[in-house]
Amino acid sequence: SKQFVVLGLGKFGSEVARQMSADEFEVLAVDRDPDKVDELKDVVTRAAIADVTDPEALRSLGLDSFDAVVVALGGSLEESILTCLHLKDIGVKQIIAKVMSPQHERILRKLGIGRVIYPEYESAVRLAKHLGFQAVLDFLPLAPGFSLVEIAPSEDIVGKSLRDAEIRQKYGVQVVAIRSLVPEQWHLVPDPNMVIKDSDVLVVIGKDEDLKKIAKGSS
Amino acid sequence: SKQFVVLGLGKFGSEVARQMSADEFEVLAVDRDPDKVDELKDVVTRAAIADVTDPEALRSLGLDSFDAVVVALGGSLEESILTCLHLKDIGVKQIIAKVMSPQHERILRKLGIGRVIYPEYESAVRLAKHLGFQAVLDFLPLAPGFSLVEIAPSEDIVGKSLRDAEIRQKYGVQVVAIRSLVPEQWHLVPDPNMVIKDSDVLVVIGKDEDLKKIAKGSS
Numbered sequence: 535s536k537q538f539v540v541l542g543l544g545k546f547g548s549e550v551a552r553q554m555s556a557d558e559f560e561v562l563a564v565d566r567d568p569d570k571v572d573e574l575k576d577v578v579t580r581a582a583i584a585d586v587t588d589p590e591a592l593r594s595l596g597l598d599s600f601d602a603v604v605v606a607l608g609g610s611l612e613e614s615i616l617t618c619l620h621l622k623d624i625g626v627k628q629i630i631a632k633v634m635s636p637q638h639e640r641i642l643r644k645l646g647i648g649r650v651i652y653p654e655y656e657s658a659v660r661l662a663k664h665l666g667f668q669a670v671l672d673f674l675p676l677a678p679g680f681s682l683v684e685i686a687p688s689e690d691i692v693g694k695s696l697r698d699a700e701i702r703q704k705y706g707v708q709v710v711a712i713r714s715l716v717p718e719q720w721h722l723v724p725d726p727n728m729v730i731k732d733s734d735v736l737v738v739i740g741k742d743e744d745l746k747k748i749a750k751g752s753s
Numbered sequence: 754s755k756q757f758v759v760l761g762l763g764k765f766g767s768e769v770a771r772q773m774s775a776d777e778f779e780v781l782a783v784d785r786d787p788d789k790v791d792e793l794k795d796v797v798t799r800a801a802i803a804d805v806t807d808p809e810a811l812r813s814l815g816l817d818s819f820d821a822v823v824v825a826l827g828g829s830l831e832e833s834i835l836t837c838l839h840l841k842d843i844g845v846k847q848i849i850a851k852v853m854s855p856q857h858e859r860i861l862r863k864l865g866i867g868r869v870i871y872p873e874y875e876s877a878v879r880l881a882k883h884l885g886f887q888a889v890l891d892f893l894p895l896a897p898g899f900s901l902v903e904i905a906p907s908e909d910i911v912g913k914s915l916r917d918a919e920i921r922q923k924y925g926v927q928v929v930a931i932r933s934l935v936p937e938q939w940h941l942v943p944d945p946n947m948v949i950k951d952s953d954v955l956v957v958i959g960k961d962e963d964l965k966k967i968a969k970g971s972s
């Protein structure tokens with residue numbers, strides 16, 4: 535069964551540790567702050583106090599046997615970078631690092647860190663896209679230029695069956711699911727004969743420019 | 754055209770302001786730090802220096818005419834809470850606040866703030882889900898228990914047409930798109946006769962427990 539390490543138990547790191555433990559994975563949680571370690575010791579498989587910038591301390595944790603190490607330190611760039619460097623030396627299987635700036639990301643990528651998480655940036659982009667779509671309730675980018683959005687159906691769609699609404703023909707986007715609120719139910723692979731209510735939420739996939747049109751059209 | 758305000762230009766707030774400006778919305782960006790304001794003044798419609806906890810300063814910004822106000826302050830809970838309180842008094846149309854803890858979120862919800870963003874928490878949940886799925890390349894929750902994932906096709910799928918692979922019948926999940934890497938191309942609403950290569954990425958939608966099975970099955 536998979537084993538993970540989280541180095542640094544701030545808001546991000548502690549939540550990664552908690553979620554993975556809840557999903558029944560083995561987690562080693564490490565922080566130099568005894569209080570942070572104490573808060574998690576009954577939640578994770580093992581919780582340890584250590585200064586992870588210290589290569590000796592890192593080696594004694596036996597990290598090369600783990601499937602992935604999440605570097606979730608905050609504070610200075612230096613500590614995160616040094617820790618990643620030592621982890622590369624140890625030869626851990628996979629390193630994921632939380633970054634605090636574009637420069638931080640660039641440095642870690644040059645160190646060969648394959649995966650980088652920038653929470654504030656990612657949440658900001660998502661919020662900006664959300665605010666930009668008038669009738670859109672949620673926005674998930676799938677790939678550059680393609681996204682999945684939840685939209686409220688516009689007046690010319692409400693009361694029609696999915697087939698009659700001809701959303702694909704008119705807007706070039708595909709309805710992949712309908713989330714009904716009355717009664718509360720998900721319809722994956724919705725029946726084309728299903729009549730759309732104004733309380734339904736359409737989950738739609740397509741090119742961003744087509745999604746923008748459907749949102750504007752429904753304002 | 755829509756107008757937005759961002760109060761607080763840290764990593765999150767400044768990125769919201771930049772993204773919305775890039776999407777050609779009007780943005781008023783506010784911070785008490787002149788350097789932060791200066792960095793954005795050529796990017797946004799208008800950038801102002803102000804202490805946003807000061808109700809007089811807030812009123813003079815004329816915020817009730819904007820479509821939404823993003824409260825992106827860091828530091829103390831107090832400043833964020835006071836600012837939200839004043840915004841409620843002014844009667845702005847929509848308030849979105851960045852929070853720094855579950856307690857912070859609870860307080861703001863009691864104040865009637867409808868939408869709250871907790872970047873570290875959201876990124877942590879997403880990373881934890883990602884690490885948990887073996888063959889899964891990305892994971893996007895759509896609703897409790899339903900998600901969209903990108904997966905590498907397992908051996909019993911590669912070389913078959915989408916129709917013959919019978920993914921829906923076997924796994925109970927729907928392939929909504931295929932991202933080919935060779936050549937690089939997206940196939941939305943993929944042709945059921947399309948043959949799946951081992952370099953393809955399947956974008957799949959379904960219940961979390963079914964998605965877990967398809968990932969495990971392909972390890």
Ligand SMILES: Nc1ncnc2c1ncn2[C@@H]1O[C@H](COP(=O)(O)OP(=O)(O)OP(=O)(O)O)[C@@H](O)[C@H]1O
Binds near residue numbers: 547570
């Ligand atoms: N050298 C180190 N060794 C072990 N733990 C460390 C080290 N440096 C920092 N930490 C821990 O990393 C955690 C995250 O750091 P901090 O809270 O400063 O960052 P942050 O960017 O605010 O994190 P988050 O956004 O996740 O809350 C803290 O609990 C801190 O004790």
Ligand SMILES: Nc1ncnc2c1ncn2[C@@H]1O[C@H](COP(=O)(O)OP(=O)(O)OP(=O)(O)O)[C@@H](O)[C@H]1O
Binds near residue numbers: 762765766785804832
């Ligand atoms: N009362 C205030 N009036 C105006 N601006 C403020 C006020 N308090 C804080 N700010 C600004 O809010 C911004 C974000 O604050 P800070 O950087 O402390 O938070 P943060 O949680 O680290 O933010 P982020 O995660 O977005 O980087 C800063 O640029 C700061 O100057």
